Amino acid sequence: MKHLVAKIHPADNVLVALTDLPIGTPVGWDGVMVTTTERIPAKHKLALQPLAVGDEVTMYGVLVGRMAAPVPAGGLLTTGNIKHATNAYQEGQHRLQWQQPDVSRFVGRTFLGYHRPDGRVGTANYWLVIPLVFCENRNIQVLEEALVNDLGYARRKSYQPQTQELISLMQAGKSVEDILAADLHTELDGREKPRLFPNVDGIRFLTHEGGCGGIRQDAQALCGLLAGYITHPNVAGATVLSLGCQNAQVSMLQDEIAKRDPNFQKPLFVLEQQKVGTEEALVSTALRQTFAGLMQANAQQRQPAPLSKLCLGLECGGSDGFSGISANPAVGHTSDLLVALGGSVILAEFPELCGVEQEIVNRSVNHDTAQRFTSLMKAYGDSAVAVGSGFDMNPSPGNIRDGLITDAMKSAGAARKGGSSPVVAVLDYPELVTQPGLNLLCTPGNDVESTTAEVGSGANVVVFTTGLGTPTGNPIAPVIKISSNTKLAQRMPDIIDLNTGTVIDGEETIEQAGERILDYVIQVASGLEVSAVRHGQTDFIPWKRGVSL
Secondary structure: OOEEOOOOOOOOEEEEOOOOOOOOOOEEOOOOEEOOOOOOOOOOEOOOOOEOOOOEEEEEEEEEEOOOOOOOOEEEOOOOOOOOOOOOOOOOOOOOOOOOOOOOOOOOOEEEEEEOOOEEEEEEOOOEEEEEEHHHHHHHHHHHHOOOOOOOOOOOEEOOOHHHHHHHHHOOOOOOHHHHHHHOOOOOOOOOOOOOOOOOOOEEEEEOOOOOOOOOHHHHHHHHHHHHHHOOEEEEEEEEEOOOOOOEEEEEEHHHHHHHOOOOOOOOEEEEHHHOOOOHHHHHHHHHHHHHHHHOOOHHHHHHHHHHOOOEEEEEOOOOOOOOOOHHHHHHHHHHHHHHOOOEEEOHHHHHHHOHHHHHHHEOOOOOHHHHHHHHHHHHEEEEEEOOOOOOHHHHHHHHHHHOOOHHHHHHHHHHOOOOOOOOEEEEEOOOOOOOOOOEEEEOOOOOHHHHHHOOOOHHHHHHHOOOOOOOOOOOOOOOEEEHHHHHHHHHHOOOOOOOOHHHOOOOOOHHHHHHHHHHHHHHHOOOOOOHOOOOOOOOOOOOOOOOO
């Protein structure tokens, strides 16, 4: 049965509207009834009691804001009457007693993956072509043009036939109004050539704007990120183009590779343009080496692997007022299931942990882990304030429009992706995950920067919750899009893989949705193609350690 409202935590003093509530609608929870004093849009919050200026607003059992203007019981909370606020945090009791979920249905399950020499297992098999510096981006693009179509890796649909139809309409004398009203029935050209290398999922050409200029720490972080991609279990090998004089030197990249995989055994071809000479010589050599590498990569085949070899990245973007009560807690249950099975999960987006720091501290396995988390959070927050920003500026216009009106409110819901298991490690960007369990990774809240970082740290599958819809993907790791509400899943079925609006609709529980997500993750890890891969969505943005929320 679908309810009109939901109360997330017993300590909360607000309700979430699960549907549009007209003025004068009686609603209640646990015997406490209020009547809406104005229209409450779905996903937004209404006061469960009269709230005066300065009163605390509690959701998910934590402080998410303070009242800036009075609101009666049944009144709507808006950016005009509530301001961001969070509680202070300090060293706490490390809760090592964790009630693991029942994983009996998944014990003994396997996925079909690519076993690598370092013991990790990939969920895909890609070849990378990477520039060490932005000066090489054009050469990367030249290589892409030379390789992708003839090897059968072209994925993007062509809308050129529709353009041709529009030209024909104009030439036939049709007006602007006719053009705007035209119903274009042209079939899109999405045909692909057969892959020459059937066991290679694709060649990924990563371009970026870094490698030189800025500060030397930027070059070091970029090389660490690129090393994370080269050593990633979803990657069979790589071709690297360097100019030669940039800050991000080949030796720096090699050092970062050795940190992550001291016995690195994958094929790796590195070319410096200033040593090779002409563009033709560089590109021709890179083509031969890449083709030879693809022949080696094609010898790899999928083999059974235990679920403990999965490293799941947890991400959200385009969040709405339902994200924290459907998609995110469902993913949180998936996280707990995988941790109980011996796998790894990565919770990132530090600006979206604002307000739940004390819970994270209490869940840390020891003092050092908790202290590293708090020091990274403080440094990140201070750097934002130093340039006139702050975590309170994190919610986007879309977040606010759909019910997330303070950063603390958004963060409290976002943090639920991490479930309830202990925090075993806290990593600074772009460090590698080395421990099973829940790992925290310091990244921005920006969707692509954070997803890029999680994969660089070892995530071989990413689950990405969204309430508004986003096509974000990654070059080498499948990104599973999970809708927080059924309307989104119906409106944008081309980018949504799973719908957890069923929780809002009263059709399944959080636990049932979490198990369904894990079932799907196993299929994807075995080669099932997700929407982002099908559409060729390969977003890649390294994080420069400036302020990015």
